[in-house]
Amino acid sequence: MKFAPLVGLFILSIVCQTQSAPAELKAAEVDQEQTRRRRSILAAVIPAAIDLLQQGIEEYGRRKAQELEEAQLEALRDIQRKLGVLDRKVDALQRTIGRLQFGQQWLEGAVLYGNDIQRLEYFLDFLERRLSPGNSGQLVPTNLAEEWADAVLSLDDDGAGQVLHNIHEMIIGSSGLFGRNSLFVLYESTLDGQSDQYWPKVRQFLDFTFSIQIAGYAAWVTSLNIKNRTLQEVSDVIDTANTRIEQQRVFLLPYTKEWPKGSYGLPRTNTGCPVAANARWRGGVRHHDTEDDDNSNAWIGGIHFDGGYGRNMDQKFCMKTDADMGEGNWPAGNYCIFKKGNCPTGFQWGKLKWDDEDDDNQNRASGALPDGSYGRNTEIQYCCRGDGSATTPIVLPSRRPFYLFRFRAGCQRVADMSVREEWFRWDDEDDDNQNGYYGAHPFDHGGRNHQIHYCYYS
Structure with missing residues (x-):
């Protein structure tokens, strides 16, 4: 998930190279060592901006200072326009924040956050409307x-430096506000993690917060140039921006990691489907009419299934049916998932067949289902991979519990989550049992009855 708009990165890449920069910065233009140093500093702000950064540096050598100044100002105006759109979108979000009941600390922090955002918006609005x-x-x-630059560089609570410091600490939860919790984490905790609106709301909050921070640092550097401050001061601000944005990125990883692209499914847990991190999960269920005579369905104590098991068994599914949603591929490892459409890159196909009860068969299915056959018997298809070590943690969204299937080498480790191996044994048809095993499928050692092993992550 990428937050900061490229236009904001472009500002940071060119903002300390304009004709209005101090004498030290102009001299550095002809100093190759200083130029390399500045490129290194700027490129470190956001790695994704390197290509755009190089374009900005090359453009500086070809264009007049006034044209570059106009480009810089237009970039600031562009990000301000985008912030205006985002700001209108977050009106409801701000009202929601105001209504949340987390006690006096939350109220005080929310007020401070709102004041800091308004101060940055004032700086940018003044630049757009009053200066050219x-x-x-x-x-x-x-x-x-000069007055605008003085206000931005003010050392009191209204200056950009203090305002950006406040926002940073509120995002990572180190300010002492909100009970030393992160403003974003508290907000995220109020969202329905299984709702289709979960991910748009997360993106909306973070897009706005990251965008206005990038614009704030750009305004800070522009003000230093107006006041003819030193190259070192400019470099220090860019270093600060780089460090803080990286700290926020690392802190927010558990909340911003997306499910891989592709269509597939996971078993449903007793807390529901996994967090909807750029994935829309659709529920489904297969009711197995298991053996009637001396039924011996069995399961590990404390299993985290979403109910529906006893003398018969309901397999419940969480299916991701939109292949375009998500980011990247599934990581190498040793695990299985339900198949829906083509197996994602790196997986192998497999299938299990359940010979369900023959007499007065009551099998049924509804909702979104894995690829397979759902008649008097059951066939379910899987995608499995064994191209990595189960003991090497893989990174997946970790905000809610979920299941993977064990494949061959024990449960796959997942970063920042604990894992518990669980199992369920179906008592399948006793007479002329036709259970089947095909290709790459979850670990199953039930013999004539299926006993599948699940890996529960929490």
Whole structure:
């Protein structure tokens, strides 16, 4: 998941190279060592911006200072327009934050967050509406530009430095506000993790927060240039931006990791489907009419199935049917998932057949189902892979519990989650049992009855 708009990154890549920069910065243009150093500093802000950064540096060598100044200002205006759209979208979000009941600490923190956001918006709005590049490449009117820069660089609570510091600490939960919890984490905890609206709301919150921070750092650097401050001060601000954005990125990884692309399914747990991290899960169920005579269905104590098991058994599914949603491929490892459409890259096909009860068979199925056959007997298809070590953790969304199937080498480890191996044994048809095993399928050692092993992550 990528948050910061490229236009914001472009600002940071060119903002300390304009004609309005201090003398030290101009001299650095002809100093190859300084140029390499500055490129390194700027490229470190966001690695994804390297290509755009190089374009900005090359453009500087070809264009007049005034044209570059206009491009810089237009970039700031562009991000301000985008923030305006985002701001309208988060009106309801801000009202929701105000209504949440987390106690006095939450209320005080929410007010401070709102004030800090408004202060940054004021800086950007003033720049867009009141300042423009003059013939010399300087922002004019000069007196207003100086006043604006002084306000941005103020060392009190209203200056950009303090405001950006506050927002950073509120995002990572180190401010002492919200009971030392993260503002985002508290907000995320109020969302329905299985709702189709979960991911759009997460994106909306983080897009807005990251965008306005990027714009704030750009305004900070622009103000340093207006005031003819040193190259070192400019570099320090960019280093600060780089460090904080990276800290936030790492902190938010458990909340921003998306499910892999493709269509597939997972067993449903007693807490429901996995978190809807850019995935829409559709539920389904297969009711197995298991053996009637001396039924011996069995399962491990404390199994985390979503009910529906006893003398008969309901297999419940969470199916991701939109192959385009998500990001990247499933990681190498040793595990299985339900097949829906083509197996994702790296998986092998397999199938299990259940010979369900013959007499007065009551099998039924509904909702979204894995590929297979659902008549008087049951066939379910799987995608399995054994191209990695089960003991090497893989990274998957970890905000809610979920199941994978054990394949061959024990349960696959998943980063930042504990795992428990569980099993369920079906008492299948006793007479002329026709159970079947085909291709790559979950670990099953039930013999004439299926006993499948599940890996529960929490």
